[in-house]
Amino acid sequence: MKDRAYVILVSWPTDREEEGCVRAVRAAVGCDEYTARLIARRRVPCIAARAESGSEAQRVVGRLLGEGVGALSLTWEQIASGLEPPLLRSLAWAEGAPAPMYLASRVDGGVEGLKAADLRLLVRGKVRISKREAMPNANIGEFARTPVDPILGVPVPADPTRAKVLLKTVEVLDLHLLDGTQLRCDGSRFSFLSTGGSLGISDTENMDRLAMKLAGEAPRAVVDTGFGEARFLSEYMADFMSVRGSLQGGDPRGMVALSIYSRMMAGVRAWMG
Secondary structure, eight states: OTTOEEEEEEEOOTTOOHHHHHHHHHHHHOOOHHHHHHHHTSOSSEEEEEESSHHHHHHHHHHHHHTTOEEEEEEHHHHHTTSSOOBEEEEEEOTTOSSOEEEEEETTSOEEEEEGGGEEEEEEEEEEEEEEEEEEOOOGGGGGGOOBOTTTOSBOOOOSEEEEEEEEEEEEEEEEETTSOEEEEETTTOBOTTSSSOOOSSHHHHHHHHHHHHHHHOTTOEEEOOGGGOGGGGGTGGGTOOHHHHTTTEEOHHHHHHHHHHHHHHHHHHHHO
8 A cells, every 4th residue: 555656637738628638648547538538527636546656656647748748646655644734723923023923833732933934835625524423312112112032032122322423514724834844724623813813703714814814924825725626536535544543433534535635735836846
């Protein structure tokens, strides 16, 4: 698994129509026409193919570049390293600083200075999280309907608990710095009280305001909001899902998808310079 790498499509030639893109993908990736057409219709940047080694991915990238298609490759480890970035508890506006600056307090207790000018990429997304909770089965008539063991002649009780599925949408903003550092603002754990701006009535409004504020203070930063259109991620999430995560009673697929997307965009931003 760790030897795997992923081919990222960054751009298509401006003068090439869909058929030309399909031919380029088929020639470079070696897939059938139907798959190539699906890839050619994706919004770029996107993952086009999975390779079993970094060298194989580089060869595919080389063929795509030869076809005039912008492309790069990222290894499994490069993506996996950002699956659980440090979570920020708050960003405190540094009053009196010579340039826009924040004191970033992490959930794990760490504190560090963050210059807005060091921001390279802001990835803004919404993640839907589901969590199962066991609840007592309070149905009084359940015992009367319990089946009887035909051999022992005693009731066979059903499971005394039932599952309750809780759904919520979490607002997320990933901060990528010039030195490669990645930090995450998770709206369910982030305080907007000290960011230096007025508060809205919802996490959505507050996270949007934070993203706009940071982008306005960071001349090099690019704001990306394309996560909601990255449906291709469903093909690759299993590569990064952990058994431990699936046993905790929650559904981490949304956060995993966002993390893959965020690392992909960070790679693209670095590639573009």
